[in-house]
Amino acid sequence: MFLLLPFDSLVVNLLGISITVLFTLLLVFIIVPAIFGVSFGIRKVYMKTLLKIFQWATLRIERGAKEKNHPLYKPYVNGIIAKEPTSLEEEIKEIRRSGSGKALDAPEFELSDIFYFCRKGIETIMDDEVTKRFSAEELESWNLLSRTNYNFHYISLRLTVLWGLGVLIRYCFLLPLRIALAFTGISLLVTGTTVVGYLPNGRCKEFLSKHVHLMCYRICVRALTAIITYHDRENRPRNGGICVANHTSPIDVIILASDGYYAMVGQVHGGLMGVIQRAMVKACPHVWFERSEVKDRHLVAKRLTEHVQDKSKLPILIFPEGTCINNTSVMMFKKGSFEIGATVYPVAIKYDPQFGDAFWNSSKYGMVTYLLRMMTSWAIVCSVWYLPPMTRQCDEDAVQFANRVKSAIARQGGLVDLLWSKEGEGERYIQGGATETLQQNDCRQP
Amino acid sequence: MRKSKRSRRRRASPTVRSLACTVASPASTKAKMALLDLFIRTCCILALLSREDFQRIPELAINPLGDRIINAFFSEGEDQVNFRGFMRTLAHFRPIEDNEKSKDQNGPEPLNSRSNKLHFAFRLYDLDKDDKISRDELLQVLRMMVGVNISDEQLGSIADRTIQEADQDGDCAISFAEFVKVLEKVDVEQKMSIRFLH
Numbered sequence: 018m019f020l021l022l023p024f025d026s027l028v029v030n031l032l033g034i035s036i037t038v039l040f041t042l043l044l045v046f047i048i049v050p051a052i053f054g055v056s057f058g059i060r061k062v063y064m065k066t067l068l069k070i071f072q073w074a075t076l077r078i079e080r081g082a083k084e085k086n087h088p089l090y091k092p093y094v095n096g097i098i099a100k101e102p103t104s105l106e107e108e109i110k111e112i113r114r115s116g117s118g119k120a121l122d123a124p125e126f127e128l129s130d131i132f133y134f135c136r137k138g139i140e141t142i143m144d145d146e147v148t149k150r151f152s153a154e155e156l157e158s159w160n161l162l163s164r165t166n167y168n169f170h171y172i173s174l175r176l177t178v179l180w181g182l183g184v185l186i187r188y189c190f191l192l193p194l195r196i197a198l199a200f201t202g203i204s205l206l207v208t209g210t211t212v213v214g215y216l217p218n219g220r221c222k223e224f225l226s227k228h229v230h231l232m233c234y235r236i237c238v239r240a241l242t243a244i245i246t247y248h249d250r251e252n253r254p255r256n257g258g259i260c261v262a263n264h265t266s267p268i269d270v271i272i273l274a275s276d277g278y279y280a281m282v283g284q285v286h287g288g289l290m291g292v293i294q295r296a297m298v299k300a301c302p303h304v305w306f307e308r309s310e311v312k313d314r315h316l317v318a319k320r321l322t323e324h325v326q327d328k329s330k331l332p333i334l335i336f337p338e339g340t341c342i343n344n345t346s347v348m349m350f351k352k353g354s355f356e357i358g359a360t361v362y363p364v365a366i367k368y369d370p371q372f373g374d375a376f377w378n379s380s381k382y383g384m385v386t387y388l389l390r391m392m393t394s395w396a397i398v399c400s401v402w403y404l405p406p407m408t409r410q411c412d413e414d415a416v417q418f419a420n421r422v423k424s425a426i427a428r429q430g431g432l433v434d435l436l437w438s439k440e441g442e443g444e445r446y447i448q449g450g451a452t453e454t455l456q457q458n459d460c461r462q463p
Numbered sequence: 464m465r466k467s468k469r470s471r472r473r474r475a476s477p478t479v480r481s482l483a484c485t486v487a488s489p490a491s492t493k494a495k496m497a498l499l500d501l502f503i504r505t506c507c508i509l510a511l512l513s514r515e516d517f518q519r520i521p522e523l524a525i526n527p528l529g530d531r532i533i534n535a536f537f538s539e540g541e542d543q544v545n546f547r548g549f550m551r552t553l554a555h556f557r558p559i560e561d562n563e564k565s566k567d568q569n570g571p572e573p574l575n576s577r578s579n580k581l582h583f584a585f586r587l588y589d590l591d592k593d594d595k596i597s598r599d600e601l602l603q604v605l606r607m608m609v610g611v612n613i614s615d616e617q618l619g620s621i622a623d624r625t626i627q628e629a630d631q632d633g634d635c636a637i638s639f640a641e642f643v644k645v646l647e648k649v650d651v652e653q654k655m656s657i658r659f660l661h
Binding site for chain 2: 129130131136143
């Protein structure tokens with residue numbers, strides 16, 4: 018019995034030492050740089066190594082498949098059916114224009130004209146442009162995550178071993194590390210903002226609040242191993258403006274907020290989110306709406322306008338798409354935020370799906386499942402472009418302004434600019450005229 | 464960040480639709496393998512589609528015949544269509560292959576024959592299912608297709624002229640046989656077929 022004792026203390030000692038070493042490393046390499054906003058470049062080296070491994074893995078799959086004479090399942094990037102280049106909208110416009118132009122002779126009609134619409138309708142049922150945007154993008158090369166690979170059975174032993182090693186690293190090493198970091202980040206945020214909230218209002222409070230927020234968001238960024246490249250930082254949003262961005266996942270907030278100090282807009286939640294929200298609002302004025310207030314558009318618009326008109330208040334961060342899109346295109350922007358009349362600072366966010374798909378398919382995964390998927394991916398790589406500010410011209414209405422901003426974002430991020438919105442909600446935008454009448458707004462000059 | 468809590472209604476994912484359509488075609492082995500993989504993954508064999516699921520497709524909403532095409536999937540009095548019924552309707556749009564033309568003269572006519580394709584189109588006109596296209600039904604379709612820019616009189620005259628040209632037995636309506644006769648020179652096979660890319 019007492020033979021075990023020296024071993025016991027040895028094991029305990031080893032455990033203690035390794036935990037201390039781990040935490041010191043964590044502190045030095047991750048938390049301290051986060052506080053000061055510097056980076057050692059470890060993540061970039063990590064990314065390069067991973068890329069090399071992925072290329073090798075893809076070559077192996079293709080070679081293996083060729084040897085066994087199995088056809089590879091290539092994702093249908095361009096759709097599964099042959100379509101004509103003109104869209105239905107253009108054809109309808111053409112038909113109606115030619116019809117009204119000939120006032121004297123009757124427009125020509127054949128019984129067979131119906132065939133075109135019939136076929137187009139069935140084609141859209143089979144494969145339409147819009148619904149493709151709401152499921153995750155399919156990759157051409159494999160990134161050692163089985164969730165993105167449909168050719169999984171055609172791999173060799175070496176590749177399986179590598180994949181197994183990948184699973185081990187991701188679930189047993191990276192996942193606990195990331196959870197520890199996330200935990201640290203969130204608790205620091207809550208305690209930090211609560212403490213700062215007790216200070217009297219003034220420059221000191223603002224300074225501290227800004228740095229507490231930035232520090233905690235940077236720790237969260239490292240918790241997700243997000244490798245972000247910011248472009249054109251001179252166009253970053255300023256006080257009294259609205260920052261709009263395209264929306265792919267809830268992580269967008271963390272990505273943008275780790276580089277700038279914003280006021281958030283959102284619904285009051287319960288649980289952990291609610292705790293975080295209540296703590297954050299003590300340190301700086303975020304705009305949180307009760308569930309009942311969200312339905313009242315005028316109240317929402319009023320509060321946002323009040324916030325924006327106070328030049329000392331922070332820029333508001335808004336995602337006008339209203340829902341998460343799979344980052345291959347930009348959907349229609351809801352016009353509410355564009356009616357307020359403030360300067361709009363557009364931001365384009367584009368993720369690189371090769372290291373981990375950040376898209377949140379909210380009808381398929383819940384929030385916790387989604388976060389777990391994020392934390393067990395290799396990394397989240399994205400680029401953020403800050404576009405020059407835009408204001409609404411006097412001769413355009415809110416919808417046209419929203420579309421102008423949307424096109425700018427789509428162009429910069431290399432995303433497709435689509436006209437459709439996800440759920441309808443009584444706001445379907447059909448080419449040629451909006452279905453809702455817009456109120457007259459006085460346009461403000463900057 | 465605004466998130467609305469939607470009820471998690473089950474709706475047919477795009478993969479169901481795409482795989483349904485490849486099953487309806489004389490698919491290659493490669494496509495069949497891919498289909499089976501997707502099928503097992505989505506487990507959609509028990510899924511049912513309702514009218515709302517179709518109406519969510521934006522490009523179908525602006526199609527003048529959108530509602531009628533949706534109705535073509537559902538049989539009389541039914542509000543839901545299962546996978547089999549979905550496939551049967553889509554099978555009308557399979558291209559007609561040469562080797563099928565002489566294959567089975569004694570068996571039942573395949574769904575994608577010229578006659579069945581024409582019948583599908585005929586049913587889009589014929590709302591009350593009395594096997595005749597009346598003047599009113601024709602007017603309705605015309606109105607949907609040309610929009611609001613043409614006056615009622617003009618539309619009426621177009622409809623009258625079309626019926627006059629097609630009608631042979633003098634009942635001021637177009638029956639299926641007359642419909643087929645009018646369209647005998649039209650390349651129905653090409654206009655009512657959808658080709659798959661593989």
